[in-house]
Amino acid sequence: MNIGDKVRLTHGIEQGVITRILQGNIVEVEIEDGFKIPVQRSELSVVSSVEAQVFKAPEPNRFEPQRQQEWGTQRTSGPEIVANKGIYMAFVVVNDRELSLHLVNNTDWDLPFMLSVGTDPHHKGLASGTLKPKTTLKVQDFLVKEFEEWGTFVFQAFYYRLAFMSLREPLIKKIKFRANTFFNNKQKAPILAKDAYVYQLDAEESKAARPLKIEPEKIIEKMFDTQVNETKVNLPKPSPSVDLHIEVLTKDFLSMSNTQMLNLQLETFEKQFEAAIANGMDEITFIHGIGNGVLRTELHKKLSKHKNVKFFEDTQKEKFGYGATKIKIK
Incomplete structure (x- = not known):
């Protein structure tokens, strides 16, 4: 028996693929629902590739062991691989006065969530429910002239899948946007495929906490960018x-x-x-x-x-x- 051989348990109905050779005449087998179990070689038999022809039965779907995937990557063909990162708030430009807030779930998790906004201890609920994998949800439109009064956004979510899984810590994120960073973060929003001011809610904390350098000239240049067919968003000028x-x-x-x-x-x-x-x-x-x-x-x-x-x-x-x-x- 070698790594990659398809095997069947002698005293059971489970089938799987050998993923590792262990000590003591034991091998590790990944069965079809994703679990890896140690099994004595004597308790396994190799499944022949001509078995289906001999018994005149259709050959079962080919099963491949799951492989680890980096967080934030997309699903690929073959067995399911979980994308763990990719939750965003995206403010899409409606016109020069309004921005439309969308929640984006670019992961493979169902996300029961709640989004609120306000100033502690008073918050107003904006949206709640379950964000399905690879979907977006429009929340509401916000006026640019009221940017300074938006308050603190609070996003809370659980990670859920209808399958065996490792429990993950709930995601709780508080965001109070600042003009010098918000309007300097325009990019293509995942899934929406539209230009938006994007903030990743599940970014690595070390990156999110990185100190930001304020460069007024670049802020003004970005805010008043005159590229063709691009809508301008002007931050209100404060009173003297x-x-x-x-x-x-x-x-x-x-x-x-x-x-x-x-x-x-x-x-x-x-x-x-x-x-x-x-x-x-x-x-x-x-x-x-x-x-x-x-x-x-x-x-x-x-x-x-x-x-x-x-x-x-x-x-x-x-x-x-x-x-x-x-x-x-x-």
Whole structure:
């Protein structure tokens, strides 16, 4: 008996293919449902290639042992091979005002899922159900001018197959898009085969966590690309003065903790400041109020380390009582 021989268990009905020769007169056999089992040579008999002709029965479908496949690759001919990676959010350009969000499952897994969006602790459900293998699902359209108010997307899914399988950890992904990376990530969306702003939900964490370099010139060039037949998507230009008072940013501030309110204010500051850089603004003012000075301190700490800041200063004492900071942008 050699590797590759088709064999039958002497005291059973199982058939398979020898995949390894083990010690102690034992061989490893991969049976037709994908399991590999150790069997004594004496318990096996080789299936002859002329057996079907002798018994005048149609020859059974040829069975080949499964081979390991790299994650993210496509199915090939022959026995089923599982593609484990390839789950995406794809924002397809509808026009210069709207983007259409699609979920893409380019794996061989059924994905019971839920997608929501919002700001902790308040989230709104957008879609739920089961994403079948190699399928897409349109969720809804989003306005580009409201990009800064989209909030945090949360995608949760389980991996499921109607077969014997190794259990996988559920996928939970939180995404808060930033203008300087979102609009610089246009490519062909898998399965949809359309140009879209694509984000892979099951990317390797080491790659996803890689620090991103902000290059305003390239962002502007990408946003205002004038290639023939390509639709432009323009990120709204922020106001010269941005009010960071919590009652202006959300109606739900009464149910939020101090930490949650501060985080929302800082996130708004970062997004508006990035948008100002991307739009080539010379300066922008953030109204943070006086209060206990925590928000002002955090803003000044971030600005002191930012490479695109020429200088910043307290401003408009008469109007804001030093409750505002003006930033000169390089």
